Amino acid sequence: MKKYLLLLACCLFSIFGSYSQSKTDIEVLKNTIWKTENLGNGLVWEYYHFNQKELFQSNQSVHILRTKLKNKSVKFAFGSADIHHKDSDTTRKLLKTSLIAATNNALVAVNGGFFNTKKGGAVDLIKIDGKALDTATYNSRKALPDHSRSAIVIHHNKISIVKGDTLPFWEKKLAEENIMVTGPLLLFNGKEEPLKNNAFTNNRHPRTCACITKTKEILLITVDGRNAEAQGMSLQELTFLTQNLGCKNAINLDGGGSTTMYIKNKPDNGVVNFPSDNKLFDHFGERSVSNILMILPK
Template sequence: MPKQHITKRKKITIAITLSTLLTGGILYQLADRYLIQHVEVVVADQAVSGAEANTEAVSTAAAADSNEAGQDSPEAVSDDWNYSSDDMDISLKQVTTGRGSDQITYYIADVQVSDASLIQSAFADNAFGRNITGDTSDIAEDHDAVFAINGDYYGFRSDGVIIRNGVLYRNEPAREAVALYADGTMASYDEKEVSAENLLADGVLQTLSFGPALIKDGETVQDLNNVKIDTNFGNRSISNANPRTGIGMISANHYVFVVVDGRSDDSRGMTLDEFAGLFKSLGATEAYNLDGGGSSTMYFMGRVVNNPQGRQEERGVSDILYLGEG
């Protein structure tokens, strides 16, 4: 065979090999970024944090006082849409507006708690890291939750300031986030301007890093069109009608959680402007948008209340917010 032909064949072989390696490398990078689990912390093995220790001490002291006084807490009273105990009152309702292609179905949970620490966070598989997921209902059941919603899907990204149940898990400031404080209040803040150390010192129990903020200091946030949360692969504007999950505060220890169905014949979803307007109409003085789309799920008393993904099928998420008596 002529030397020229051998050289051409070698070049073709080298080109194919390089192309294969390059394609394989890209596919691995994508899998590593979006699919392969990266466990950073196994939560169940962690020592009790200072904030948790304080809460535990207070709870223990309160229980001792109650026992000494001979006061047993009465059983909780509940039905399919309500739950009431000494520590929390939860009232759910389903609302449908519009008709035809403009119909929207959403779910409101009005929540009042005796102490802010009753609003807790939990991770899928009790592990913190990227691409660790579980259904909202499964995570809720693992923690004996009475009520739960999906959180901010922190595990989809590697940035953000993530404080959960008083413990700092990640400190990579990136966006506008929201903080839930021990005094029962919540407020959005710029992660790049407020340090995690100051947040903890100020009594922050939970931070959620998604956004945007919908209501600040009683005023509806303007110019929500074309908002983008990340620059991740596949990210696009989230301002159009979509399934939604959000949290709002009416007053200290009085919260409202909302999940909007979408992408189905029964509900088109809400725009960010509509979502902000809904929280305003509910009396929220602060409100924040959480992970939505296929993640949007509301759980109550052993069942999923809404219609995830428009087909009664949950999508795995990395974390939830929940309330439980345990």
């Protein structure tokens, strides 16, 4: 009997302890006074450094780019590092987010989907202005990896987050002229999506994600990591963050050393977050990537 009561007490402590922590984090986010800058063209940049271990009992550095879905002053787009030759194959390259963004005259940008670090090119479908640059490289005889089950699509300047399928080649049904398959999906129609129980999900890393809010805004979010000043987030924590920012649909992009936020005309080549590839908490640790999500002047 005593053993049973002890077990019950431990379970209750675990439940209420977890709830208390979540409640604390909700209050922290609710009361955060974000550093905010109006960038013009209906774009707003928000930033906060949680440096007293007050969010998830850790230090966190979060950047947000915010604009209305129906912002008529801008154009949503994908950018690629690849070089396209008129009558020959595409040259696969990897370039820094800031360079791809500046080349395309982007106002703001974040890094995009997952890519082949050795050969270049995306590992999932990416289509820009009707041209498929890369297609999925997964094994069609196995279950789809998490990053292959959802997408960001742009059609007539309307940007949306799409829930895909676990079956191979579902993305071939997408008809939009601009497609970036990525993932995993974090939220869809206001509900949490199931996440796999593995190191990629559970460990803290730098993260990049995009979400659409209940008030019809799009948020581009970076979470810095791999540093004492910013530990990064698990995907569960990232989901929690997007929920408390009012997101309805949210999707994960490539993270780790790729996580980069760019704002035109800012110092340090426009990099405003703290990319981790140089293992320093500064703006110079960008990793070269295959593609980006950007917002252009219309």
